[in-house]
Amino acid sequence: PLLFCMKCKKVKTAPIANGTGQTRKILVIGDSTVNSGYLIKAINDYFSTDAMNVNLIGTRNTGGILHEGRSGWTFDNYFTQPSISGVANPFFDGTTFNFSNYLTTTSQTIGSNDWVFLQLGINDLYSIAGNFLGGDVDSKILQMQTQLQEIISQIHAVNSSIRIGIVMTTPPAISQDATANLLQSAFYSSEYYLKKGLIKWWDKLLNLF
Secondary structure: OOOOOOOOOOOOOOOOOOOOOOEEEEEEEEOHHHHOOHHHHHHHHHHHHOOOEEEEEOOEEEOOEEEEEOOOOOHHHHHHOOEEOOEEOOOEOOOOEOHHHHHHHHOOOOOOOOEEEEEOOHHHHHHHHOOOOOOOHHHHHHHHHHHHHHHHHHHHHHOOOOEEEEOOOOOOOOOHHHHHHHHOOOOOOHHHHHHHHHHHHHHHHHHHO
């Protein structure tokens, strides 16, 4: 019988020895989904036996792995807050988000073919869609888009060959049950948050990038 698929995807493969002797730096900027350590540990573990080495960098440390994740933080926090509850924001230059200033003041270096991963958005949408009436999600998503593109522009202004990974915003908790409990609470409207918040943001990211 003939086999066919309704949707097909191309998968790129490479020889297992690719990257032998090379080291790539990885900077992960995000919220609690980064600060929790699950994402960065997975990256670290994947490359522990790979031919290519990775070196995660940052000013924060979870489980011995460096990163730039801050629990509860939004795009807007990174653009406007010098610190929150004692957690400093080295990307803030006194006026706005400044990637070049971050590298200088923290003595970090990042170069061609190194990576910056951006994992933000979940808290931005909580703040606007986290009630039964809901807020102006479209305006918030437009603001998030503008801020994300500004971060990308600043990174490439430092070095146009830095690679950027935009991580799709994850569901709000680590397990299905925890997510359900959160969204069924008195504060959050699952209908509004998911359908008018997360899904609109996912759609925006897929269309843009």
